Amino acid sequence: MKVFVVLVLALASASAGLLPKSAPVHPRDRTPSISGRITNGKDAVAEQFPYQVGLSFSSSAGSWWCGGSVIGNTWVVTAAHCTDGASAVTIYFGATIRTSPKFTETVSSKDFIQHESYSSTLIRNDISLIKTPSVTFSSAVNKIALPAVASSYSTYAGETAVASGWGLTSDTATAVASHLQYTDLTVITNAVCQQTFGSLLVTGRNICVATPQGTSTCQGDSGGPLALNEKLIGITSFGSASGCQAGYPAAFTRVTYYLDWIKINSGISY
Template identity: 75%
Template sequence: MKVFAVLVLALATASAGLLPQSGIQHPRDRTSVPSIEGRITNGKDAVADQFPYQVGLSFSSSKGSWWCGGSIIASNWIVTAAHCTDGGSSVTAYFGATVRTSPKFTHTIASSDWIQHESYLALTVRNDISVIKTPTLAMSSAVNKINLPAIASSYSTYSGKTAVASGWGLTSDSASAVASKLQFVDLTVIDNSVCKKTFGSLIVTNNVLCVATPNSSSTCQGDSGGPLALDGTLIGITSFGSADGCEIGAPAAFTRVTSYLTWIKSNTGV
């Protein structure tokens, strides 16, 4: 992602507000060798069955492996970030895990069974969403779907609402130890106009949702693709944060789910 700033500057226009004041980085890319170490920074331990929709995703490719999160949206579909599926050849999905290494069960899925948004653009983080088809899941208190917002003519911005993010990302910018338990943190949605002051309007479009990260509480490496939920409804997919770190107080950004409800329905029927 170090080339990002150079490439964006090449697109510079007269409006400085288009350009990010801080570099961006996907949580997947926060370490030079992507791993499954760590958890959400300054989060809390989840209890069993607290987030039955949370999935752990271990991606593999010829160039290495990486860890992401995802959300169950139907008995045979997971939604995650496009930057998680990008370049992958297969993924092992961990279902029903509170302790990361002790899922209720796993499924290994080939890339032919996922759909990455056809207009995903890494440079400006556009359309950062993918869906993964799974074998039919047996739903239970430990493994269950999360609701999607209802398709409507207009949607809430969610500004001022407090939502919950969950995942197995890093505990801090310097963390190296594996966290055994799923983590969660409550984060307040901010207006996009505030988020643009950090990342610029080229990055923060209407399809992006941002949260404040006070007290060094944020999503971090390993949380990519995971859920941001409000009252049992999926409103965001962990997408990117500041390249300067997870604990610096910069906004964290998510793919805004309401912008992709039609795309999800057309590709999955959900």
């Protein structure tokens, strides 16, 4: 979905502060491969991230891989750009090795609740819910808590959060890395993030992190979790088209902005 040239042309008369200095791209879109992991991440141990799921989406146009988070016995949350255009998804529960989950469930798009105001052009409202058959929780498969509504007023800036997933190991990676990866990332202010992506893309709906030493989310991590103190604060949304290791910020959908939307659509309270 190379929508960013269109975005720049459409907004060419806008002030420079609105426009991205580095073109953004969803981690889903960087390469056609679904293999890999977080760049420069660490191997997760079994049951370290019981809320992490892998999502294998399919459509008439092809297939792609994303991440997601279990937030209830019958609900997974992911990014809207992951569900967009899909006809079905196979959910991999309890996997540390990507191809060896504890179990899988396949559901059709009728069980997707994609945000009704999702905009692929502005990368806005990048959040979806997936209704699943009821899952019995265990040490390997469990939910992650949502943040408290009071956290809506926190920027989280300076806090260290953890991202996990099966995205690419590097910008040049081609080989499959089957092990779930994670990395600690420092949250930055939206003002700093806007210096790269502009204020049209980075709003109060987002959280951004710094990506020093080439450590970042990458292709295949889309929709996956950013967690702080065992609570889900972000959903992997977009990074720089210059590459995962280019040192530009990575942006996430801010979960506190969507607490009411999640409650209305799933019944899950924060």
